[in-house]
Amino acid sequence: MLVLGIESSCDETGVALYEHTHGLLAHQLHTQMAMHAEYGGVVPELASRDHIRRLVPLTEAALQEAGKSYADIDAVAFTQGPGLGGALLAGASFANALAFSLGKPAIAVHHLEGHLLSPLLAAEKPEFPFVALLVSGGHTQLMAVRGIGDYTLLGESVDDAAGEAFDKTAKLLGLPYPGGAKLSELARLGSPDAFQLPRPMLHSPDLQMSFSGLKTAVLTAVQKVREQSGSDDIPEQTRNDICRAFQDAVVDVLAAKAQKALLDTGFRTLVVAGGVGANWKLREVFARLSVRRPSEKGRPKPAAEKINVFFPPLEYCTDNGAMIAFAGAMRLQSGHSAGAVNVKPRCPLTETGESGTEIVKSA
Ligand code: KG4
Ligand code: ZN
Secondary structure, three states: OEEEEEEOOOOEEEEEEEEOOOEEEEEEEEEOHHHHHOOOOOOHHHHHHHHHHHHHHHHHHHHHHHOOOHHHOOEEEEEEEOOOHHHHHHHHHHHHHHHHHHOOOEEEEEHHHHHHHHHHHOOOOOOOOEEEEEEOOOOEEEEEEEEOOEEEEEEEEOOOOHHHHHHHHHHHOOOOOOHHHHHHHHHOOOOOOOOOOOOOOOOOOOOOEOOHHHHHHHHHHHHHHHHHHOOOOOOHHHHHHHHHHHHHHHHHHHHHHHHHHHHHHOOOEEEEEOHHHHOHHHHHHHHOOEEOOOOOOOOOOOOOEEOEEEOOOHHHOOOOHHHHHHHHHHHHHOOOOOOOOOOOOOOOOOOEOOOOOEOEEEO
């Protein structure tokens, strides 16, 4: 079964072809980053128009890359939401029209399910069950994943998503859009001890997280530096040090909450997905992650247990068509398909699926 996957939820047009037995056959991507950079953020109307321009050429490039033709496609998977309404409609209309003209099914895919399953595209795949940490520009969630479609929300950010915090902090430090990845590069040059920033909700008894306060803490640190120097300019090394402190604080919180989720569920496999999963420090810390069960009175201290951590290949961390083609293929295998051309700009992963089956349970 050959599945064409279409991703158009924000500022990336992704098109890919996934085949059940041979895996990923083609993967094409166009990023609108340069177009939006001029405005300091994504302009929804420009994003929709650009998706419309790119969808056909990217699909043809993917078919050519895979050595396939339109007639070989068995199903068309597309991102139904969450995302920008117009951008989603561009991909959904294209996918549904193509599926209709081919007489094949169109499969609506939840964007976060795409991210969640993207580590299964790697050569070394995680086995169910696992805890998934979804860290993107719009979401920061911990999920218990017991199988395809069996997701339980364990905890999430109560305010900014981790990626959003990266981007807003980068903007505040005068870095060009999109700032998250740039901030992470500058953090490599910063000292880990120059600034101390808070770890919000680190010790809260649940799996909720909060990142908006960190941005404010960075603002306060910047103001102090400016007052002390009497200049609006932030010296390069100071800026790098702040980047490092910010990144370390976010990673510390994510690691502690992931450890708690692993202890709570009893799972020993962790999957990290979403754009922030590309962060070098996060990868470094998570690769060494272990957990230790609480000590019981009169008993020896439990040993540290190593966690198997899986990351998607770097190119599938940020938005792409491969994860949508893959999630669509998995859904097709389990008999799900979409009936109508609709998009869901806001849709929690706890929402009831198109087929009437509950695809996600909330803890
Ligand atoms: O998953 P994604 O491509 O799109 C959403 O669905 O949101 O994630 C994009 C987010 C952005 O906020 C971006 O700043 C962040 O991922 N990001 C990073 C890095 N690369 C991308 N954040 C931290 N470190 C990075 N290296
Ligand atoms: Zn995404």
